[in-house]
Amino acid sequence: MKLAIIGGGIVGSSAAFYASQHPEDDVTLFDDETGQATRAAAGIISPWLSQRRNKNWYNLAKSGAALYPSMINELSKVTETTCYRQVGTLLFKKNQALLDKLINLATERKQEAPEIGDIALLSPEQIKEKMPLLTPHSSALFVSGGARVDGRLLIEQLQAGFIAQNGTLIKQRITSLTPCDNGYRLNLTDGSTQTFDKVIVATGAWLPELIGPLxxxxxxxxxxxxxxxxxxxxxxxxxxxxxxxxxxxxxxxDNGSLLIGATHENDQNYDLTVDNQVVAEMVESIYPLAPSIENETISEVRVGTRAYTSDFLPFFGEIPELPGLLVASGLGSSGLTTGPIIAKTLIDWLYGEVSVLQPENYTTSPYIFKK
Ligand SMILES: Cc1cc2nc3c(=O)[nH]c(=O)nc-3n(C[C@H](O)[C@H](O)[C@H](O)COP(=O)(O)OP(=O)(O)OC[C@H]3O[C@@H](n4cnc5c(N)ncnc54)[C@H](O)[C@@H]3O)c2cc1C
Incomplete structure (x- = not known):
């Protein structure tokens, strides 16, 4: 099979890594890095404390968090992996009653998600011991399975693993794709054309640009x-x-690096400029809990574009009218958590392997329809 993957964010890079584990096939990843959400992401992998009610979303996010250690382990066999660490998550709430409710939820969820790890209520003194930066006035919930992943490093390392397994990376934008006799024809920014049997379009918020013209x-x-x-x-x-x-x-x-964020600016859509005032307000909101941040200087502001659907749920799979063309998008603010499991499910589907998720719960049809 000749497989093209368009978009090298978390979905495209994980798909490329998993696909390149099939050495009999020829896999090419295309990416132009514009506005990539993955590179700007905060990197929190801790879905079990979310109070979102949608069961399919929770199942996806839980399975995504559970996949990380094994994906990093597989990646470490072919390249360096310094991007992921399970350091635990500390969560504050307005009052003790809300914390108690959350502890119950975490304890209940642990039965099906043991990767949540230890669940503990920490006093302000215990919090300070764990994280000297904070000056807490109340208790917080701690779960030891929470992790953080550096999105930039992760995609660099996934792409290094992909190349080590003989994948081809082309840093160019695909300007259009068209169905042809044996699959799909891709047009590149340099004017050249390439043809593939199957295509995965993992272009995040830019999915409409490639699929709309069809x-x-x-x-x-x-x-x-x-x-x-x-x-x-x-x-x-x-x-x-x-x-x-x-x-x-x-x-x-690692090494003194600290991120604070992030904003959710619906009215700014695809804008990639830094808004110093919005960033200052976001950082100031942390001062009551971490006053010493006021003495630190911002070394960089990262800006990215998240992809959202109308009901805030992600989707992935084949577009029924376009056989052999698979898409994934709408990962919203939890795509670092869900991206690798979505990518793995797509690759499992392509190779006829059984997946931990039920793809029929995440189909493209509510989100992609013929005009
Ligand atoms: C500020 C911020 C904080 C976040 N924090 C978290 C967090 O803490 N935890 C969490 O789980 N998630 C978080 N997210 C969400 C997460 O980052 C995204 O949901 C996820 O990265 C989306 O991945 P993706 O691969 O779908 O898209 P992207 O990462 O956007 O990748 C799409 C890629 O496709 C490329 N592309 C687009 N069109 C073309 C084309 N025609 N040809 C070639 N390439 C193309 C783009 O340039 C881009 O590189 C955060 C997001 C942001 C912006």
């Missing part, structure tokens, strides 16, 4: 997200991810 309405829109990076002198490597009340989280990485 006569389809695509229910996907872009949402701007900004995130602030701090390079501190603190020993951050084993600090947990912190989810305070409100929109902004604190995500520590």
């Amino acid at each position: 006569g389809f309405e695509v229910d996907v829109r872009g949402q701007k997200g900004q995130l602030a990076h701090f390079q501190t002198k603190q020993n951050t490597t084993n600090w947990p991810v912190v989810m305070p009340q409100g929109e902004s989280d604190i995500i520590p990485f």
Whole structure:
């Protein structure tokens, strides 16, 4: 099989890595890196404390978190992996009653998701011991299975693993794709053309650009997200991810690196410019819990575009009218968690292998329809 994967974010890069484990096939990944959500992402992998009610979404996110250790293990056999660490998640709530409710939910969910790890209520003193950056005035819930992944590093390492397994990476945009006798013809920005038997379109928020011209309405829109990076002198490597009340989280990485974010700017769609005022407000919202952040300087602001559907649910699979053409999009604000399991499910489907997810729960038809 000659397989093309368009889009090298988390979905496309994981799909490329898994597909290249089939050495009999010829796999090419195309990516132009514009506005990529994955590179801008905060990197929180901790879905079990979410109060979203949709069961299919939770099942997807739970399975996504569970897949990470094995995917990183497989990747480590062919390349370096420094992108992922299970450091635990600390979650704050407005009052003790809400925390108690969440502890019950986590305990119940642990029965089907043992990867959640230990569940504990920590006092302000215990929190301070775990994370000296914080000055907490209340208790918080801690789950030890929570992880953080550096989206930039992850896709670099997945792509390195893909190349090590003989995959071909082409850093170019696909300007259009058309069905042809034996599959699909792809037009590249340099004017050249390539033909493939099967195609996976993993272009995130840009899915409508490629599928729309084939006569389809695509229910996907872009949402701007900004995130602030701090390079501190603190020993951050084993600090947990912190989810305070409100929109902004604190995500520590190795060697003093700290992210604060992110914004969810619906009215800004595909805009990729830094808005200093919005970023300042986001960082200030953290001061009550982490006052010393005020003394640190932002070293970089990351801006990315999330893909959303009207009902905020992701979808993936084959478009029935276009046999051999698979898509995935609408991963929203949890795509770092769900991206690898979506990619693996698509590759399992292509190779006729059994998957842990039921693809019929995530079909494209509510989101992609003939005009
Ligand atoms: C600020 C921010 C914070 C986030 N935090 C988290 C988090 O903490 N936890 C979590 O689980 N998720 C988080 N997310 C969500 C997550 O990052 C996304 O849902 C996920 O990365 C989407 O992956 P994707 O592969 O679908 O799309 P993308 O990462 O956007 O990748 C799509 C790629 O396709 C390329 N492309 C598009 N069109 C073409 C074309 N025609 N030809 C070639 N290439 C093309 C683009 O350039 C891009 O590189 C966050 C997102 C943002 C923006």
